[in-house]
Structures are given as structure tokens and as C-alpha cells.
Amino acid sequence: MKKLTTLLLFLISSVFSQTVYFNSDHWLYDFLNRMDQRGLIEYALIRTAPLTRLEIAHYLVQIPEHSLNRVESQQLLYLKAEFAEELRHHPAFKPAPETALDILVKKKWLEWLPDELYANGRNFLALESGSLHLYLDPIIIRNRIFAKADTITKTEKVFENCNGIAIWGTIGKHLGFVTNIRDSREWGTRQYPGVVNFSREGLGFAQGGPDYLEHDETVAYLVANWSRLTLQFGKDKNQWGPGRFGQLAMSTCPTSYDQIKLQYATDRLRFTFLLAQLQHYNDYTYFYGARKSKLLASHRLEIAPFSRFTFSFYETMIHAGNNVEWAYLNPVMFFRSADHYLGDRDNAGMGGDFTARMPLSSRIYGEVFIDDISTRKLGSGFYANRYAWLIGIDKADLFGLQNLDLCVEYTRIRPFTYSHERDTDYRHFTTNLGHWLGPNSDLIAMKMSYQVSQPLMVHLTFGSLRHGNNPENTNVGGDILQPWGINGEPINVEFLEGVLKKKSFFECMLNYEPLRNFKLRADYTYVQDAIAEVNRNEFTLSFSINP
Numbered sequence: 001m002k003k004l005t006t007l008l009l010f011l012i013s014s015v016f017s018q019t020v021y022f023n024s025d026h027w028l029y030d031f032l033n034r035m036d037q038r039g040l041i042e043y044a045l046i047r048t049a050p051l052t053r054l055e056i057a058h059y060l061v062q063i064p065e066h067s068l069n070r071v072e073s074q075q076l077l078y079l080k081a082e083f084a085e086e087l088r089h090h091p092a093f094k095p096a097p098e099t100a101l102d103i104l105v106k107k108k109w110l111e112w113l114p115d116e117l118y119a120n121g122r123n124f125l126a127l128e129s130g131s132l133h134l135y136l137d138p139i140i141i142r143n144r145i146f147a148k149a150d151t152i153t154k155t156e157k158v159f160e161n162c163n164g165i166a167i168w169g170t171i172g173k174h175l176g177f178v179t180n181i182r183d184s185r186e187w188g189t190r191q192y193p194g195v196v197n198f199s200r201e202g203l204g205f206a207q208g209g210p211d212y213l214e215h216d217e218t219v220a221y222l223v224a225n226w227s228r229l230t231l232q233f234g235k236d237k238n239q240w241g242p243g244r245f246g247q248l249a250m251s252t253c254p255t256s257y258d259q260i261k262l263q264y265a266t267d268r269l270r271f272t273f274l275l276a277q278l279q280h281y282n283d284y285t286y287f288y289g290a291r292k293s294k295l296l297a298s299h300r301l302e303i304a305p306f307s308r309f310t311f312s313f314y315e316t317m318i319h320a321g322n323n324v325e326w327a328y329l330n331p332v333m334f335f336r337s338a339d340h341y342l343g344d345r346d347n348a349g350m351g352g353d354f355t356a357r358m359p360l361s362s363r364i365y366g367e368v369f370i371d372d373i374s375t376r377k378l379g380s381g382f383y384a385n386r387y388a389w390l391i392g393i394d395k396a397d398l399f400g401l402q403n404l405d406l407c408v409e410y411t412r413i414r415p416f417t418y419s420h421e422r423d424t425d426y427r428h429f430t431t432n433l434g435h436w437l438g439p440n441s442d443l444i445a446m447k448m449s450y451q452v453s454q455p456l457m458v459h460l461t462f463g464s465l466r467h468g469n470n471p472e473n474t475n476v477g478g479d480i481l482q483p484w485g486i487n488g489e490p491i492n493v494e495f496l497e498g499v500l501k502k503k504s505f506f507e508c509m510l511n512y513e514p515l516r517n518f519k520l521r522a523d524y525t526y527v528q529d530a531i532a533e534v535n536r537n538e539f540t541l542s543f544s545i546n547p
Contacts, residue, residue: 300313388417
């Protein structure tokens with residue numbers, strides 16, 4: 001029966017192949033991970049994100065409703081309504097019941113609203129005209145942060161406002177498009193650089209004054225589909241790997257970047273080729289005659305040889321300048337070999353990851369990222385052994401309690417990993433493309449999640465991290481901006497050498513979504529810095545529409 005369903009879905013997707021990518025920050029991906037843990041998805045190739053809407057629909061129709069508990073059934077019903085356009089051609093499709101938005105907009109006191117608003121029960125505006133299907137939603141985000149710490153005498157207050165618009169749609173059978181525009185302003189008691197040319201973690205170009213910061217973010221791209229082949233051109237993010245607290249090679253930490261992405265996918269294999277332009281940021285001269293770009297070429301092969309096991313291999317290559325080397329345009333080229341051919345001048349990386357489903361609705365997963373390595377000196381502190389790895393285990397229905405999940409993960413990153421000379425370090429603007437920890441660090445973290453109902457989720461997170469910081473006038477590999485070989489660094493550098501910094505943290509988060517993409521969130525975070533002897537308590541309240 002599963003094979004018949006897969007065949008039907010393949011035939012349907014060959015005809016109705018228009019689609020776009022779906023935001024990898026959505027809770028849908030946690031839901032698919034949980035379904036994979038429970039063995040309700042046969043071949044889950046979901047670690048190369050984002051997925052297209054059509055790929056997501058492919059997984060949703062596999063999930064047997066009779067195997068779900070009450071909350072999971074509510075979530076699946078929500079998602080089937082969300083992906084109604086992709087599912088409506090499936091033989092087993094059933095029209096979803098009215099959504100909460102359907103019921104709300106039909107209230108008598110809202111009769112004055114135009115019938116076109118939330119006509120499909122999901123989007124603010126949905127239009128169909130000939131072969132064009134267009135969907136539009138406003139974006140409104142309000143964050144309020146209040147923090148107290150030993151090092152500040154007054155309560156720190158930070159206010160963040162974001163406004164924007166999200167538009168996506170399809171044209172005909174093979175073309176899709178997305179435009180997501182956000183304009184943000186942050187102000188409060190923090191100290192800001194007060195300059196026009198500025199960037200910080202997670203942001204691109206920013207500007208502001210001594211007491212505020214302004215920046216914008218745009219994701220915009222075209223997608224062309226031919227059966228199982230997808231071509232994307234535009235500006236977007238990517239996330240590779242199974243890590244739940246961070247990914248080693250490709251994460252969504254940095255701002256979006258211009259890219260061309262080619263993907264070919266079957267039920268048990270997904271191949272991705274990515275060519276992207278990154279911005280190299282040194283200092284405040286960035287946009288004043290010293291602007292530099294660099295190119296990222298990467299490819300990834302994700303395979304599911306068995307229903308319980310998936311693994312991936314990938315390569316990354318960062319090349320300085322705007323000129324594309326032809327060798328990196330070859331999707332099936334071994335990039336490290338091409339780098340040797342071109343004189344060993346670029347920043348090459350490679351790695352792999354795996355996910356193995358275990359009994360009792362649990363999984364074990366891991367990832368390795370190799371920046372550089374000398375196999376003859378493995379186990380020593382040799383500076384060229386620049387690599388990172390993580391290992392984790394997650395469990396659904398902990399202690400037999402439905403919807404209570406546990407994840408434990410350990411990450412270790414060797415000194416000098418990600419750093420490189422000649423303007424090819426592993427960053428976009430000021431943010432690491434890989435794991436947010438950075439080099440010469442490790443992290444042990446645990447998260448417990450309880451899905452109280454479809455709208456309400458509770459997270460409890462505990463963690464402890466260590467970082468070997470560079471002492472003054474000494475480079476021990478603790479800074480991505482300081483590669484080996486510029487200041488007479490020693491040949492051998494031990495892990496966590498330098499000024500050891502330790503932090504422990506606890507976070508409690510409640511996320512409530514009474515209506516589709518209308519979200520209320522409350523966070524409490526406690527951080528203890530053992531070196532600086534600082535204790536910090538932070539409260540965050542958020543309201544968002546289509547975040």
C-alpha cells in the first residue's frame with residue numbers, strides 16, 4: 001500500500017509540480033522529526049532544509065492517522081489545511097474542516113470585512129487568476145526584552161519592531177516565486193555603534209545612531225520545477241544536518257544570501273548543488289571603497305539506504321572574489337581535488353552526517369565537519385587538525401508520556417576551525433555559516449519539549465559551554481578572524497587552550513498560536529558566566545503575525 005501511494009504521488013507531482021520552499025524555522029520540521037522518530041515516515045530525507053511544499057505534502061500523506069494521539073492528529077489536520085493546494089490532487093485528499101480563522105472572519109461583528117480576506121482560511125489574501133495563484137500576508141513582530149545582570153545597575157530594556165509583507169505563489173505548472181520583505185528597528189538602553197556602516201551576529205548591513213539600530217531582511221527567489229528537479233534563483237537561507245542546537249556546515253544563523261540552487265530528489269535520495277555569493281566584512285570601511293565578496297560552492301548528497309537509517313556527504317568551498325572558477329560550477333566535481341588543481345588557495349571543507357532510528361521512538365544522530373586534517377597526527381594538538389563533530393540522541397514520548405520529548409546533544413569544535421586567510425573565512429558578513437559556537441569550543445545541551453495542544457508548546461533547555469579564548473597577543477585558535485600562521489603561532493595547540501570561558505544557561509519558553517501564524521511567546525533565560533562572575537536574568541515577550 002505504501003508503494004502504491006508513493007507511485008501515485010510521483011505521477012501526481014510530475015503533472016502538478018509547481019512549488020516553493022517552506023521556511024525552515026517553522027514547527028513543521030519538528031513535527032516531521034517526531035514522525036520520523038516514531039517510524040511513521042518510511043524514508044525521511046528531511047535534513048537538507050528547507051524542503052519544498054510539495055516534498056512536505058509527500059511526507060504528510062504517508063502518516064497514518066490511526067497511529068497518532070489527539071495532539072498529533074490536531075497538528076496533522078492543521079498542516080493538511082496549510083498544504084491544501086499541494087494535497088488537493090492526491091486521491092486520498094479530504095477537504096479540511098473550517099480553520100479557526102474561517103470561523104473568526106465569519107463572526108457577525110466582522111461582516112464588514114471583504115469576502116476576499118482569509119477566503120481560504122489561512123492567508124490574508126489569496127487570488128487565483130488564470131494560471132496565477134498568489135498569496136499575501138502582512139508581517140508584524142513585536143519583541144520586548146528586559147534583563148538584569150550583576151554588571152549593570154539598571155534593568156536593560158530592548159524593544160524590537162519589525163514590519164513587512166510576505167508574497168508567494170505559482171505560475172502555471174512549473175514556476176513558483178517568493179518575496180518576503182522585513183524592515184526592523186531596535187532601540188533601548190543598549191549601547192549601539194552610532195555609525196551608518198555596521199553589522200552584527202545574524203544581520204547583514206545595518207545602520208543607526210547611539211541608541212538605536214535599523215536593518216532590513218529580504219528573502220526573494222524564483223523556483224522552476226520539472227518533476228523531481230528543482231532550480232532556485234534568488235536570496236534565501238539553507239540548513240544542513242541533524243543537529244538540534246546548531247549545524248556544523250550550513251546553518252540559518254547568518255542573514256540570507258544570493259544563490260543558485262539545483263536539487264534532484266527521489267524517495268531515497270536527494271542531491272543538492274549550491275552556488276552562493278557571500279559578503280566579506282572586515283571593519284567599518286566595508287561599504288566605503290573596501291567592499292569585498294566571496295563565493296560559496298557546495299554540494300550535498302543525502303541517502304536513505306534503509307527505512308531506519310539516512311546519511312549524507314557534503315563539500316563546501318569558499319573562493320575569494322567575484323569571478324567564478326569553472327571547476328566549482330561542476331556539480332559532481334570533487335571540490336578538494338579542484339582546489340589542489342587551482343593551487344590550494346581556497347577554503348575547502350567536507351563532512352557528513354547520519355541519523356539512525358532506534359527502538360522505543362528514539363534516534364541517534366551525528367555530524368562531522370572537516371576544515372583540514374592530518375591523519376598521521378590525529379589525536380595530537382597539531383594546528384592543522386581543524387574539525388568539528390557533534391553527537392545527539394532524541395526520544396519521543398519520554399517515560400511513556402505522550403507528546404513529551406527529550407533531546408541531548410554534545411558539540412566539539414577544534415581550534416582554528418572555520419578560520420582561513422586571504423579573505424575566505426567561513427562567514428557571511430560577521431556571522432559564521434556553520435555552528436554559532438565558533439572554534440575552540442564545546443557545548444553539552446538538553447531540551448525537553450511538551451506539546452500541550454496544537455497551539456501550545458513548552459520548551460525547557462539546559463546547557464553548558466566552554467570556549468578557549470585567545471589571550472592578549474597570543475593566538476590559540478579561539479577566534480574565526482585569526483587563522484594560524486599570521487603571528488608565529490605554535491605548531492601544537494591543545495583543545496580549549498587559552499583563557500577558558502565557561503557559561504551555563506537555562507531557558508523556559510512558552511509558544512502559543514491561537515490562530516494560524518498569530519503567535520504569542522514568552523521566554524525566560526538565566527545565564528551564569530563562571531569566568532566573568534556574571535549572572536544574567538532575561539525576560540522576552542513577543543507577539544508576531546506571520547513571523
